[in-house]
Amino acid sequence: MKKRIVQALFAAIISGMLALAGTAALGQPGPQSSSVSTVIGS
Amino acid sequence: MLPLLYIAIALIVGVIALFRPPRLPRAVYLLALACVPQILAMMGVRHWLLALTGLVLCLLWYRFNRSLPGALLLVAGIVLNLGTMVLHGGSMPITTATLAALGVELPPGTVIMGSKDTVVADSPIWWLGDWIRVTTPWRNWIISPGDLLVAAGLLRWLLATNPGKEKSNAPYAPGLS
Numbered sequence: 001m002k003k004r005i006v007q008a009l010f011a012a013i014i015s016g017m018l019a020l021a022g023t024a025a026l027g028q029p030g031p032q033s034s035s036v037s038t039v040i041g042s
Numbered sequence: 043m044l045p046l047l048y049i050a051i052a053l054i055v056g057v058i059a060l061f062r063p064p065r066l067p068r069a070v071y072l073l074a075l076a077c078v079p080q081i082l083a084m085m086g087v088r089h090w091l092l093a094l095t096g097l098v099l100c101l102l103w104y105r106f107n108r109s110l111p112g113a114l115l116l117v118a119g120i121v122l123n124l125g126t127m128v129l130h131g132g133s134m135p136i137t138t139a140t141l142a143a144l145g146v147e148l149p150p151g152t153v154i155m156g157s158k159d160t161v162v163a164d165s166p167i168w169w170l171g172d173w174i175r176v177t178t179p180w181r182n183w184i185i186s187p188g189d190l191l192v193a194a195g196l197l198r199w200l201l202a203t204n205p206g207k208e209k210s211n212a213p214y215a216p217g218l219s
Contacts, residue, residue: 007063012056014070015196019051021076021100022120023189024127024134024158026172027043028144028182 043181044084044157055200064200067113069106076100079132083158088132097124112198119191126170126188133160135171136184144175144184 067073076099079092097120104117127134136159141148148154150163159172172184 004060004063007066008056008059010066011059011064011200012052014067014073015055015200016048016052017070017073017077018116018192018196019048020080021073021096022116022123022192023185024123024172025044025047025183025185025189026134026136026154026157026159027047028146028184 047183051196055196058200062200064202065110067103067107067110069103072099072103072106076103080158083127083132084156086153086155088153088160090128090130090132093124093127093132097121097128100124110199111202112195112200114195115191115198116195119188119193119195122170122188122191123186126167126186127158129167130160130162130165130171134158134186135160135162135165135168137161137165137168137171137173138163140168140173140184144182 076096079096082088082092100117100120104113107113123134133153134157136154138148138150138161141161148161150161152161154160162168162171165171170187172186172189174185174187174190176183176185
């Protein structure tokens with residue numbers, strides 16, 4: 001059982017890394033979102 | 043918000059893996075290294091070379107895991123996403139039209155912090171960027187075709203192992219399965 005928990009933990013970490021390294025989703029920003037910054041000159 | 047999505051994915055996979063232990067991939071350190079440029083992108087540090095570095099590291103990871111279930115779908119999605127980011131200076135493009143359809147008005151060139159996206163007026167490969175709307179009870183998401191492939195690859199990886207028929211705890215040996 002302990003081995004299975006460790007394996008599940010590894011699977012969770014690996015899936016998180018795959019999602020981080022390979023996806024590019026965007027949580028819908030609000031109309032007045034403050035989490036934006038404009039790149040000057042782009 | 044994006045880190046929370048990744049944590050949610052990890053938690054869901056962890057729970058599923060408790061009941062259906064998947065074969066673990068090799069060369070995980072390459073994945074860990076490939077995360078670094080993406081973390082920088084979420085912090086607003088964008089450059090095509092960073093995206094290319096992540097892409098090369100993921101392709102190297104695939105080299106070690108070709109026979110892992112779902113690996114081809116995973117790498118196909120990663121190539122679509124990171125390839126698109128390479129062509130857009132290290133950012134995932136999202137068009138003003140896509141944002142306008144969501145009721146959000148941001149000028150082209152806006153870097154959306156905490157994500158990997160930059161607003162563009164138009165792009166010849168806009169369809170490889172973020173434009174697919176996914177509604178969840180938690181939050182609305184805008185995802186790319188590459189994201190769908192990565193999700194399909196993760197599912198394939200998780201569900202390919204049949205606990206009743208396969209010794210899932212056996213070390214993963216590419217080319218022998």
